[in-house]
Amino acid sequence: MMEYPEIDKYASLDSPMHRFDPRAKIIAFIFLIFSIVLLNDLKLVLIGFLVSILFLIASKLPFHFVIRHLKGVSIFIIPFLVIMPFTVKGDEIFSIYAIKVTYEGLRYGILVALKAFSAVILIFPMVATTKFETTIKALDKLKVPNILVQMLMFTYRYIFVFVDEFQKLLIAMESRGFKLGTSLYALRTIGNALGMLFVRSYERAERVYWAMQSRGYTGSQKTLAEFKMCTKDYVLMVVIIAFAVCLHVVCYAY
């Protein structure tokens, strides 16, 4: 069975990160992510990386859940680590035949990988500790453009429906003897199924739009949500942002 991309599967746990007000959480972590990503000093990035891991631990999310999501991201990050040492010019550490492995390249590779992993790891305490719909409402309250909020909302609502529909197509195909594989025939069939999915999505989009119009939709979407910030939230937010700023102050003074 295909798995649902449930990013908020463990949003009902209890941890300091779960209790953190969604709006403050989003602001604080976005700040921290940008701060780490914009650093250029390996040591400071390493500190940022370790702090990200601390936040992840504080969020009490199950290890397997985090690993499963990190695996996908790694596919994009690991290549930097492998390719950079070979391609960046600088002091040679050793060479394989004519290809030089450079100290600068290795440093860059590690820098990029650490930054990327920090950013991804921080997404977990930021997004996976709140019900996704609450996150969306928090974004709306933070005055994120309404069109983006709506897109997120519909993506989240219908991604499950699409998974279900693709699943149904696959089962229908398999029950008529189709075997999933990498042969040209199998790929072509999957292609057809995907095409079918697009057609169905298009038709569904039309019907959903009718349903929305029937209930008075005119283009903008209001949401009802109440959030309450308490002292704890302010303190935590200020601490995180202060840390993010500190990283850069230290980097500058260094």
Added chain:
Amino acid sequence: MKKEAISVKNLTYTHPDGTKALEDASLEVYEGERIAIVGPNGAGKTTFLLHLNGILRGSDGQVEVFGKSVDKENKEEIIKEVGIVFQDPDDQLFMPTLFDDLAFGPLNMGLKGDKVRERVEKTILSLGLMGYENRCPHHLSGGEKKKASLAAVMSMEPRILVLDEPTANLDPKSRAELIKIVNDLNEREGITVIMATHDVNAVPAIADRVFVLNKKVIAEGTTQEIFSDGALMKANNLEVPDVFKLFEVLRCFGYNCEELPLSIDEAIEHLMRTAEVNGGHIHLHIHEHTHDEVKKLRSEYEHH
């Protein structure tokens, strides 16, 4: 004089691909009535329903809701009056939680936070959806989804409720529950109900009047009148309720009845009455014609 809720005159609609969906369809629905629209697949039932609140607009003809013509200018007003429940709940429930879905309509009507919450709460209570507020529509069962779709429309408090195949894909319990809810809404709040359906066994329980639609309105009448017209039923790929069929068979066996019952309740009443008249007995027998008559009936009911 009954007040007209919906009046459709000479409605014509052509799909973008050129096929005619509706041709000169006209009908009138009075306030507080329960209407069933039956017709074969592809007869334009859904298309017709989408005209009732102006989602689709015909190339020709006119739709009026409580005397107001359905057009661009008063779209907002019409939408408040006419609530459409779509066939697939996944089309209807597009918000992340049930609460948001119920709040969607009232928010678009320009109501403020507390008023919206009040409406949502009231709808949830009246449809028995307590405890579902924060559930994600995707995780509901088919019956719950259907009820939720109805709730999402009812939170706007429309005076006319339009349902597209409300009983499709429901288990018998959910089906009975839905029928009861719709009937209650009609009885308690005087809501006019219009539904398209293939579920003929549900029609007597849920409709006072029936329209047969096949691109145009072919026939209209009480459930009794429509279902008694065998030729009409057959010509439009339709069927009569099972109870009705059974009593037609009983008639071949000499059971005496003028008006055939359409539902189990009516059947029981009918049998009681007949038994009372005949001193506690119901008399059935076979005579020469019986076999021929039964045979004729069977061939009438076969769709070939």
